[in-house]
Amino acid sequence: MSSQNINKGVTITFLGHACFKLISPQGTTILIDPWVKDNPQAPRGAENVGKLHYILVSHGHGDHLGDTTEIAKKTGAMVISMPEIAHYLIQKGLNPEKSVGMNKGGSLIAADIRITMVHAFHSSSMVEENRIIYGGEAAGFIVRFDNGFTVYHAGDTGVFGDMKIISDLYKPALALLPIGSHYVMGPEEAVYACGLLKPQYVIPMHYGTFPVLSGTPEKFLELMEKVPEVKVLVMTPGETID
Ligand code: NI
Ligand code: MN
Numbered sequence: 569m570s571s572q573n574i575n576k577g578v579t580i581t582f583l584g585h586a587c588f589k590l591i592s593p594q595g596t597t598i599l600i601d602p603w604v605k606d607n608p609q610a611p612r613g614a615e616n617v618g619k620l621h622y623i624l625v626s627h628g629h630g631d632h633l634g635d636t637t638e639i640a641k642k643t644g645a646m647v648i649s650m651p652e653i654a655h656y657l658i659q660k661g662l663n664p665e666k667s668v669g670m671n672k673g674g675s676l677i678a679a680d681i682r683i684t685m686v687h688a689f690h691s692s693s694m695v696e697e698n699r700i701i702y703g704g705e706a707a708g709f710i711v712r713f714d715n716g717f718t719v720y721h722a723g724d725t726g727v728f729g730d731m732k733i734i735s736d737l738y739k740p741a742l743a744l745l746p747i748g749s750h751y752v753m754g755p756e757e758a759v760y761a762c763g764l765l766k767p768q769y770v771i772p773m774h775y776g777t778f779p780v781l782s783g784t785p786e787k788f789l790e791l792m793e794k795v796p797e798v799k800v801l802v803m804t805p806g807e808t809i810d
Contacts, residue, residue: 574742574769574801575809576717584609584805585631585777588721588744589617592713594680598622599645600709600721600744603634609777611806617643624683624711625649626723627692628656628703631777640666648676648683650704656694672707684710686734688725690752710738717741720765724774727757731764743767746774747788748781755788762798771801 577593586601587610597620604614615635620643626632633653637660640647644666647657651669658667670676675684685707692703708723720740734740743765746752752774753761762770770792772785785802792800801809 576713576715576741578713578715578717578719579808579810580719580742580771581808582771582773582803582805583607583611583614586626586721586723586744586746586774587614587634588773590711590719592680593715595619596621596679596681598624598681598683598711599639600624601626601632601634601723602636602639603631605635605638607631607634607777609805614806615639619643620645622678622681622683623647624709624721625653626688626708626721627690627706628653628694628701629692629724630695632724633694637662646678648685650685650692650707652702652704653692653694656701656703672705680714682710682712684712684738686710686720686738687728687730688723689728690724690726708734710734710740712738720744720767722746722761724752727753727761727764729764731761735765740765740767742769742771744771744773747772747783747785748775748777749783750780754783755791758783758788759791759795762792762795767798769799769801771803 579591581589604610654669688706690706692706694701712718
């Protein structure tokens with residue numbers, strides 16, 4: 569897929585489920601929710617991400633925290649997450665300087681991008697030997713590139729009214745929204761979210777991976793006909809917009 573207008577020189581790769589790789593025009597590389605090794609949707613070899621600067625983790629569930637520890641150790645990337653997850657990752661052997669905790673409403677200015685952690689309406693925990701470990705709250709991220717292009721990765725979430733605040737403050741041109749239902753928004757809720765967020769483009773995610781995720785891009789596309797000002801881009805895992 570290619571377009572001169574969608575992405576303003578930012579390369580966007582969908583690695584299946586909620587995992588996206590973004591590369592800025594200057595080459596800063598960001599991986600969001602890197603569940604790739606056991607992700608049945610991820611393209612083969614997706615764990616070999618190459619050069620990587622930042623990993624953003626929306627929450628502690630296995631399909632989002634995923635292969636963060638291994639990829640961070642291999643690449644030296646800085647991991648950005650809630651303080652509880654940042655602490656957990658240091659216990660797992662990450663260099664404390666490479667595991668940065670932040671919280672909702674705050675931004676981290678890094679090279680040619682600004683990363684803001686925003687609200688998500690969801691839970692967050694890690695599971696080890698049948699024990700639940702507290703993961704702080706679930707979050708979403710706004711990534712603003714120096715050229716003004718702004719992406720909103722919603723993480724796992726239900727729809728919430730403060731998506732309007734996200735729209736007003738950050739004006740994301742592109743929203744990455746879950747549509748699979750059961751654990752997250754379904755198509756109907758994601759359409760409502762688009763009305764609050766008013767992005768130019770939306771890429772549906774978090775569908776089709778497990779049988780319980782009943783929301784489909786077909787249903788989303790059908791319902792989005794009521795919101796013609798937002799263009800839906802359905803990406804195949806492994807596909808890149810550049
Ligand atoms: Ni989750
Ligand atoms: Mn999930």
